[in-house]
Amino acid sequence: MDKPPKQTKHELFLNYKIWLSGLTGNGKISDTTFELLGLIKKLGSIKLAAQACEISYRKAWGDIESAEKMLSYQLIEKQRGGKEGGHSQLTPACIKLLEAYEALQQKFDDSVEKAFNDFEIAMAKKPEE
Amino acid sequence: MDKPPKQTKHELFLNYKIWLSGLTGNGKISDTTFELLGLIKKLGSIKLAAQACEISYRKAWGDIESAEKMLSYQLIEKQRGGKEGGHSQLTPACIKLLEAYEALQQKFDDSVEKAFNDFEIAMAKKPEE
DNA sequence: TTACGAGCTGTAGCCCGTTGCATATCGATA
DNA sequence: TATCGATATGCAACGGGCTACAGCTCGTAA
Numbered sequence: 001m002d003k004p005p006k007q008t009k010h011e012l013f014l015n016y017k018i019w020l021s022g023l024t025g026n027g028k029i030s031d032t033t034f035e036l037l038g039l040i041k042k043l044g045s046i047k048l049a050a051q052a053c054e055i056s057y058r059k060a061w062g063d064i065e066s067a068e069k070m071l072s073y074q075l076i077e078k079q080r081g082g083k084e085g086g087h088s089q090l091t092p093a094c095i096k097l098l099e100a101y102e103a104l105q106q107k108f109d110d111s112v113e114k115a116f117n118d119f120e121i122a123m124a125k126k127p128e129e
Numbered sequence: 130m131d132k133p134p135k136q137t138k139h140e141l142f143l144n145y146k147i148w149l150s151g152l153t154g155n156g157k158i159s160d161t162t163f164e165l166l167g168l169i170k171k172l173g174s175i176k177l178a179a180q181a182c183e184i185s186y187r188k189a190w191g192d193i194e195s196a197e198k199m200l201s202y203q204l205i206e207k208q209r210g211g212k213e214g215g216h217s218q219l220t221p222a223c224i225k226l227l228e229a230y231e232a233l234q235q236k237f238d239d240s241v242e243k244a245f246n247d248f249e250i251a252m253a254k255k256p257e258e
Numbered sequence: 259t260t261a262c263g264a265g266c267t268g269t270a271g272c273c274c275g276t277t278g279c280a281t282a283t284c285g286a287t288a
Numbered sequence: 289t290a291t292c293g294a295t296a297t298g299c300a301a302c303g304g305g306c307t308a309c310a311g312c313t314c315g316t317a318a
Contacts, residue, residue, distance in 0.1 A: 012200075014235075015157070016147040047294060056277050061296070064155045071141075078295065081285025085293025100251035102242050105142075111240030115233050122229035176264060185307050190266070207265065210315025214263025 012123075014116045018108060020101075027070035033063045034101050037094060040076065044087045071097075137245045141252075143245045147237060148232075158201035162192045162231050169205065200226075208238070 020031040032053065039049035047093035068075050075094040080086040090098065148159040161182065168178035177191035197204050204223040209215040219227065 011152045012146065013150045013151055013152075014233075018145040018146060018241075020144065021142045021144055023142075026142070044295070057295090058278080058297085059276060062276095080283070080287090080295050081292095082294085083285090083287050083292060086284075086295050086296080099253070100248050103251060104248040107244040107247060108240060110242065112237070115236035115240065118236065119229050120235040122232060123226070174264070184281085186265090187267085187308085191306095208315090209265050209313070210262095212262060214318045215265050217265080242289060249307090251311075 005084075014112065014119070016112060018105070022070040027066045029067045029070065031105070033067055034098060034105075036060055036063065037075065037098050038102075039088060040088055041090050041095070041098070046076070046078075046088050060113060141162070143241060145237070145241060147234070151199040156195045158196045158199065159192070160234070162196055163227060163234075164202065165189055165192065166219060166223060166227050167231075169217055170224070173216050175205070175207075175217050187257060 019026045019028050021028045036053050050057045074091050078088045148157050150157045165182050168181045179186045203220050207217045
């Protein structure tokens with residue numbers, strides 16, 4: 001899921017990872033989890049989303065559970081049974097959260113790009129300058 | 130070493146981690162490694178710096194080695210022997226790198242703060258707004 | 259010339275996140 | 289009312305990262 005990092009003239013890449021945590025530190029929502037949520041929204045299924053995310057269903061399920069526990073509200077509307085076995089969709093609260101996160105992520109990307117450009121410039125300078 | 134993350138009115142914290150990697154992905158320089166380098170500069174000893182960093186000497190040494198291999202230049206001037214056992218200091222190239230990183234880190238912090246403020250505002254709004 | 263303490267190095271073992279598997283549950287629809 | 293497949297859940301096993309520890313190397317100052 002990690003997007004290709006940015007390269008310097010010095011053959012360095014900048015990588016970063018962001019996540020949300022709760023007050024007591026007893027849980028977290030990682031970028032991967034948000035990606036998972038986005039895929040559930042798109043695919044309507046935890047199973048399919050987990051596959052697309054290249055993580056085990058077990059992990060996907062656990063991540064959702066811990067995120068919901070941390071936030072103390074429901075993220076996923078789950079439907080079991082039926083010929084199709086079941087399906088899932090995001091709650092309105094989850095959609096709101098996801099959209100806020102995606103905006104956060106986007107702003108972050110832009111800022112990082114800028115900061116890293118400055119880094120490249122600094123590294124290109126000779127030490128004595 | 131992780132600094133306290135920022136809190137929303139929704140009792141959420143934003144956390145992040147950055148690191149540099151090389152072309153072939155065969156190594157990385159984490160924020161912890163940069164913290165270690167800063168402490169070596171300050172304390173003049175890998176051993177003391179590792180203690181201050183709360184990592185094992187073994188890991189500190191391995192991190193430095195892999196960073197130097199990745200960059201293919203020397204970061205640390207090491208001195209063995211003597212009554213004091215030895216000491217270490219940063220090379221000029223390392224100091225330059227460290228300073229560039231610290232500036233990058235600072236800009237990162239600012240970006241995070243700004244992006245997270247917007248996130249808070251978005252989360253404070255009612256879904257229908 | 260020796261003693262000391264940091265730099266170096268290998269390895270056994272722990273911790274913890276994750277996978278993989280097994281198995282149960284549910285319920286719309288055919 | 290039988291079926292089918294996704295949701296739900298536990299657990300053994302694996303693997304990577306790290307620590308703990310043991311032991312060595314070095315060279316200066318006493």
